[in-house]
Amino acid sequence: xxxxxxxxxxxxxxxxxxxxxxxxxxxxxxxxxxxxxxxxxxxxxxxxxxxxxxxxxxxxxxxxxxxxxxxxxxxxxxxxxxxxxxxxxxxxxxxxxxxxxxxxxxxxxxxxxxxxxxxxxxxxxxxxxxxxxxxxxxxxxxxxxxxxxxxxxxxxxxxxxxxxxxxxxxxxxxxxxxxxxxxxxxxxxxxxxxxxxxxxxxxxxxxxxxxxxxxxxxxxxxxxxx
Amino acid sequence: xxxxxxxxxxxxxxxxxxxxxxxxxxxxxxxxxxxxxxxxxxxxxxxxxxxxxxxxxxxxxxxxxxxxxxxxxxxxxxxxxxxxxxxxxxxxxxxxxxxxxxxxxxxxxxxxxxxxxxxxxxxxxxxxxxxxxxxxxxxxxxxxxxxxxxxxxxxxxxxxxxxxxxxxxxxxxxxxxxxxxxxxxxxxxxxxxxxxxxxxxxxxxxxxxxxxxxxxxxxxxxxxxx
Amino acid sequence: xxxxxxxxxxxxxxxxxxxxxxxxxxxxxxxxxxxxxxxxxxxxxxxxxxxxxxxxxxxxxxxxxxxxxxxxxxxxxxxxxxxxxxxxxxxxxxxxxxxxxxxxxxxxxxxxxxxxxxxxxxxxxxxxxxxxxxxxxxxxxxxxxxxxxxxxxxxxxxxxxxxxxxxxxxxxxxxxxxxxxxxxxxxxxxxxxxxxxxxxxxxxxxxxxxxxxxxxxxxxxxxxxx
Amino acid sequence: xxxxxxxxxxxxxxxxxxxxxxxxxxxxxxxxxxxxxxxxxxxxxxxxxxxxxxxxxxxxxxxxxxxxxxxxxxxxxxxxxxxxxxxxxxxxxxxxxxxxxxxxxxxxxxxxxxxxxxxxxxxxxxxxxxxxxxxxxxxxxxxxxxxxxxxxxxxxxxxxxxxxxxxxxxxxxxxxxxxxxxxxxxxxxxxxxxxxxxxxxxxxxxxxxxxxxxxxxxxxxxxxxx
Numbered sequence: 001x002x003x004x005x006x007x008x009x010x011x012x013x014x015x016x017x018x019x020x021x022x023x024x025x026x027x028x029x030x031x032x033x034x035x036x037x038x039x040x041x042x043x044x045x046x047x048x049x050x051x052x053x054x055x056x057x058x059x060x061x062x063x064x065x066x067x068x069x070x071x072x073x074x075x076x077x078x079x080x081x082x083x084x085x086x087x088x089x090x091x092x093x094x095x096x097x098x099x100x101x102x103x104x105x106x107x108x109x110x111x112x113x114x115x116x117x118x119x120x121x122x123x124x125x126x127x128x129x130x131x132x133x134x135x136x137x138x139x140x141x142x143x144x145x146x147x148x149x150x151x152x153x154x155x156x157x158x159x160x161x162x163x164x165x166x167x168x169x170x171x172x173x174x175x176x177x178x179x180x181x182x183x184x185x186x187x188x189x190x191x192x193x194x195x196x197x198x199x200x201x202x203x204x205x206x207x208x209x210x211x212x213x214x215x216x217x218x219x220x221x222x223x224x225x226x
Numbered sequence: 227x228x229x230x231x232x233x234x235x236x237x238x239x240x241x242x243x244x245x246x247x248x249x250x251x252x253x254x255x256x257x258x259x260x261x262x263x264x265x266x267x268x269x270x271x272x273x274x275x276x277x278x279x280x281x282x283x284x285x286x287x288x289x290x291x292x293x294x295x296x297x298x299x300x301x302x303x304x305x306x307x308x309x310x311x312x313x314x315x316x317x318x319x320x321x322x323x324x325x326x327x328x329x330x331x332x333x334x335x336x337x338x339x340x341x342x343x344x345x346x347x348x349x350x351x352x353x354x355x356x357x358x359x360x361x362x363x364x365x366x367x368x369x370x371x372x373x374x375x376x377x378x379x380x381x382x383x384x385x386x387x388x389x390x391x392x393x394x395x396x397x398x399x400x401x402x403x404x405x406x407x408x409x410x411x412x413x414x415x416x417x418x419x420x421x422x423x424x425x426x427x428x429x430x431x432x433x434x435x436x437x438x439x440x441x442x443x444x445x446x447x448x449x450x451x452x
Numbered sequence: 453x454x455x456x457x458x459x460x461x462x463x464x465x466x467x468x469x470x471x472x473x474x475x476x477x478x479x480x481x482x483x484x485x486x487x488x489x490x491x492x493x494x495x496x497x498x499x500x501x502x503x504x505x506x507x508x509x510x511x512x513x514x515x516x517x518x519x520x521x522x523x524x525x526x527x528x529x530x531x532x533x534x535x536x537x538x539x540x541x542x543x544x545x546x547x548x549x550x551x552x553x554x555x556x557x558x559x560x561x562x563x564x565x566x567x568x569x570x571x572x573x574x575x576x577x578x579x580x581x582x583x584x585x586x587x588x589x590x591x592x593x594x595x596x597x598x599x600x601x602x603x604x605x606x607x608x609x610x611x612x613x614x615x616x617x618x619x620x621x622x623x624x625x626x627x628x629x630x631x632x633x634x635x636x637x638x639x640x641x642x643x644x645x646x647x648x649x650x651x652x653x654x655x656x657x658x659x660x661x662x663x664x665x666x667x668x669x670x671x672x673x674x675x676x677x678x
Numbered sequence: 679x680x681x682x683x684x685x686x687x688x689x690x691x692x693x694x695x696x697x698x699x700x701x702x703x704x705x706x707x708x709x710x711x712x713x714x715x716x717x718x719x720x721x722x723x724x725x726x727x728x729x730x731x732x733x734x735x736x737x738x739x740x741x742x743x744x745x746x747x748x749x750x751x752x753x754x755x756x757x758x759x760x761x762x763x764x765x766x767x768x769x770x771x772x773x774x775x776x777x778x779x780x781x782x783x784x785x786x787x788x789x790x791x792x793x794x795x796x797x798x799x800x801x802x803x804x805x806x807x808x809x810x811x812x813x814x815x816x817x818x819x820x821x822x823x824x825x826x827x828x829x830x831x832x833x834x835x836x837x838x839x840x841x842x843x844x845x846x847x848x849x850x851x852x853x854x855x856x857x858x859x860x861x862x863x864x865x866x867x868x869x870x871x872x873x874x875x876x877x878x879x880x881x882x883x884x885x886x887x888x889x890x891x892x893x894x895x896x897x898x899x900x901x902x903x904x
Contacts, residue, residue, distance in 0.1 A: 065302030076291030076324030098302030473765035517754030528743030528776030537698035549756030
């Protein structure tokens, strides 16, 4: 599976507005925005909701995390195979709210590759993004944690962070898809992100907690057009 | 919700024999064994599979873990509400393969109580079982980690561990349901566990990895009868 | 070794005012306050500073943490034997800034007992204090994390938390030494803590960051007198 | 401070043979071997023993770990400043027995640089070594965990692992010092490691648990000579 870029990935986190049946509703809105605009939009619901969301929509579904484990004795952990069989096409890895040991990131990227899941490693700064790129995931997403959920977009407030990330990552691996996230809340934040050399955005609260998630997503989708 | 005891809880762990569609099939076998015998049997599938299993069977479904979080910014974590909305009636907590900080166990038991989930805290020895009981969960399950998956049953190999646990836990809280697990693989292991004063067993590999899980479960179910 | 109570334990944390040579100076001030008043005062410096502090003073020295390990392959961990040989007489366990898994708390208390170290388990609320007491440490210290470093004393702002802790802990184990901490900054906070049934206090910033740590400690020491 | 290479770093781990006074004795033997041969040898004792070892010898002393914290409220953690003030010149980071989150490795390398400590990041395979190198430490040390403590040397059993690491790391940063470790137990293991392009070795059990640590170290030291 290959994702079309530019792409918008919507992280549902553990927001009540995106849990259970509401996760399905939100995913449907994302699908409509994607179909109407032709823009590439993916969603990342909670583990428990993956099956329902996959059943309800045709846009790509990501897990928010998988564990560095093989089938067996790992009660309470997330098995790559369970996520894959449920129909997810990829997974976030090392989100700032679910950070991982370096060797586990490496192990998870390998597992994802073996099982045919797209790997999207999150990183908190350009240096860490470069380190993540050196491991060879499909996607690296730079998200300065201090901007997450603030509405102050990384692409506008810290354009040099995005540019540095793009330069460092491209130097190590010219083919990796690069996203940025944190504070993305206006269409312009999306278009600026693309101009800075990224291939899309990772968004959450600006969509999930919006009064009208469809309208915001629709505007973001339009902003990904040339 | 109140569980009927004696009870057998089947932990699906992350075994491939109990992932995805196979989780549903195994849960159906557990349901048949339960209906035929009238014995109380619950299943604990992986997070991703909870929805499917709940849709397929009427026996109680447990999560294998939940996180000490409220709705919000907790990417990659397991929200009590997501598990509850999916139809689970309870959750394992602090399984030896998913151990938790003491204060997190307390927080999770509180969350489970608030949201109406049955809390089953696992403990590795009698002392830790007593500490767990002091926090006030619905169920405490003693499982010496060195016996897990061995086929050497705690109830037969270490009856004093079970007896000590029952005594220490009852001294702190006379109403808590007490289970034991680790190595339970023969009907006799189940009946001995009950004779030692427990209210049931927590089992995994002896069922999940059996050639004929139904037969084993059926025998275990019969062994819970007076 | 048996500590004299009532006791004041001064946690040096990782404050620069209590690192290296400054740890030694601060410990000497605590020793003077102890000798002048006859009050029992102990200090808990950083790992690296234990040797220096033990060499410089005769009052009891605690580690801030030890790991649940035996001698061997545990690079970067804190071995009970290393702390003991350096001359510490006890250790904090599960401080709110260094929380531990339930089974590790149990393992550490056992290690401390075997090696002759006094174990002081910290807990964030009365329920967790009761659970800690059930494991059988020498000391339980209740510290509501939201008050730590605020100057709002647990003994004055939340007397019921202290009283509940004392009742729950005494019910489980009548001999355990009980301390309280968080926000203790006035002599009166100390005397109230004792009146509520505790055997002393665990303090940090009010001493370590004071302009004149000796004076404050001296006043706290006086407040422990009948 | 700049280390002379080739270098042998002796990790004392938490072995009883290298705890307390025995840590001092072992460090003295390493110093003798270093002075007699002119070879560069450093030692990494436990936190508690750093002060004693630094007082006793003139060879470079490393910590086994530091935490990603600044001075303040971090009870039970290891402050860079405490290690520096004790006289250590560097620190191991992310040893396979003390693995860290990716962003914490980045934060610790930054802290070490700011405080003038040499940073040595350990990695379990060539890919992870490359990722570590991208963060910019002074030293990267490759140690396949499955060979640690076996006496089967990485340099002889898996020369391609060492060669791949050297190539990947050099491609990212041509100036980083590269070590290898795991199973190094013969002089030849040391000389082969250097021939494969490394700048030294990280050793532990073969020295610490030897009947005559001096002789082994002396032989290793000779093997670093051209």
